[in-house]
Amino acid sequence: MRANKGLAGLIAGDTAISKVDVSTSSLWYRGYDINELCEKTSFLEVAFLLLCEKLPNLKEFQEFEAFERAHRDIPDSLYELFKTMPSYSHPMDLLNQSVSILGSFDEKNTLGSNSKEENLRKAMRLLAKMPTVVANSYRLSQGLTPVKPNKSLSYSENFLSMITGTETKDPLSVKTFDTSMILYAEHGYNASTFSARVTAATLSDLYSAVSTAIGSLKGPLHGGANEQVMYMLKEIESVERAKDYTLKKINRKEKIMGFGHRLYRTGDSRTAVMKKLGKALATKLNIHIWHDISDIMEATMIEEKNIYPNLDFPAASAYYLLGIPIELYTPIFAASRITGWAAHIIEQHNDNRLIRPSCDYIGPNARTVEPISKR
Ligand SMILES: CC(C)(COP(=O)(O)OP(=O)(O)OC[C@H]1O[C@@H](n2cnc3c(N)ncnc32)[C@H](O)[C@@H]1OP(=O)(O)O)[C@@H](O)C(=O)NCCC(=O)NCCS
Known part of the structure; x- marks a missing residue:
């Protein structure tokens, strides 16, 4: 059986995370219409929904948000690294490197630590730290002063404030940004998510799978x-x-x-x-x-x-x-999509089989190797 070019039309697996309903042009996260989620919830509630399979009650949300606020800081060595990077470095590359480094700083990230609990912990760690990386890798590579995360601000107020360098609490600005984060969070077997699942299916760890996904998202046919x-x-x-x-x-x-x-x-x-x-x-x-x-x-x-x-x-x-530098648009997308990627990595690890398709060979027929002196 041969797939179409670009795997178009191929059903490559199952998911319970989101449904893209082409017949009605609608998108559903775990059974909830995306438009209703935008109207009635915040990005962090949607992050909980994607990762924990249900909308949080008040107590669950308060705990989830407290974890997010408490884990926004990143290691000093990342700030040092950003200072040394050339101003032309793409923030997606800086984000990719940072996710790998954050994996190295996680002492529990040993090969095989792919249980659901561990994956959730790693995902929440990245959810909290990626905004700090996105904003400050850019600021420092541009010679600007870093803006450290502010725990008294909500997720989107804090993210926007670090990016723009000015404390931003304007309700319309925050709502617009937060809604974009909900909309970017998840979208079935898109290219970056599929890449993440391929890496996860080798039983590699969540940080490595997210790195793979960031590389795919960077391209202009996708998140770029x-x-x-x-x-x-x-x-x-x-x-x-x-x-x-x-x-x-x-x-x-x-x-x-x-x-x-x-x-x-x-x-x-x-x-x-x-x-x-x-x-x-x-x-x-x-x-x-x-x-x-x-x-x-x-x-x-x-x-x-x-x-x-x-x-x-x-x-x-x-x-x-909103005053966001253009180079940060795709990294912001990644900071949202970490929720969808992580949910898919968890789903993959939970019911895994190596993803390894075949291909038809179209190169030369069998030939004899000539010694280098005769080539
Ligand atoms: C998203 C995208 C990659 C989907 O690609 P795809 O399913 O492989 O579709 P194709 O690239 O084969 O396009 C099918 C036809 O529509 C045309 N088309 C698709 N997107 C187009 C676009 N953005 N501008 C102009 N023409 C477009 C193609 O030229 C092609 O026309 P043809 O049949 O006359 O050759 C493609 O629409 C695209 O490149 N869009 C621009 C990048 C973008 O916005 N990406 C974000 C996606 S969320």
Whole structure:
């Protein structure tokens, strides 16, 4: 049996974590509609849901949040490392290295420590520490002063404050950011999650599997699309140029970042709520240019190609209005997706078999090795 190119259409396994319902263009985390979760819960509640298989009650949430607040600090040696990294280092690479290093600093992370309890502990440790890494690896590599985590702030207030360097408690900003974290948290067997499962299936540890996933997420066909969207909107620069730019790309058969999806063909279920919050921010700040350009691009893409925006498209302009450096868009995605990755790693370790497909050989037929002097 041969899979299609890119494994398109192949059902590669089971999961109880999320359901992408293509027929209704909807997304469900453990049976809850993503839009209802955005409306009624916070990212940390969703993190608990993904990791612990149920929404937390008040006591469970307080314990979970207390753990998260208490584990935000990272080792001093990471701050030292970030200072020495060149300013052109990509924050996704810094994040990848940091996750490996955090694994090395975890004395319980011995080979074979893959029980559900241990994986949960490691996942919660990364959930708490990744924002500190994302914000401060960038700050220090840019010669800025680090902003240490503030335990008195909520998860999203603290993350945004470390990134921007200014304490941020504005409810709309925090809600927009927190909602993006809910929307980015989980999405079935996407490329980075599948990579994580492949690594976990060798019985490697959670930190190694998350590192693998970060490498996959970095690519512009996957998580890297969100930063590419913002570079593109800035390149277009004016509303007048938006339609022409889009048409030229279509005619040259070039991909437009932030559009299309392997599974959704009639729109990504996560875009509406992100777009609504981004537009509310734009109205509050009276900065409409990015949404005006985006609306024209969206209408043109649907009219010409029947291809819809994915979450990365509205997330990019929302992040820009929040004052987030563009290089951090994909690392922020990773800091959210750690929840989905970890849930899948736990699921894989719980019912494991090595993931190892076959391939057809299409190289030369059998040949004889000539001695080097005769080649
Ligand atoms: C997400 C993505 C990789 C899915 O890829 P896929 O399922 O392999 O689909 P394909 O790349 O084969 O695209 C199918 C067709 O739609 C077109 N298409 C898909 N996404 C497109 C885009 N963003 N811009 C222009 N055309 C696009 C392809 O050119 C192709 O057209 P063709 O049949 O005339 O050759 C793809 O849509 C893409 O590259 N999008 C841009 C990157 C992005 O936003 N990634 C984030 C995903 S959440």
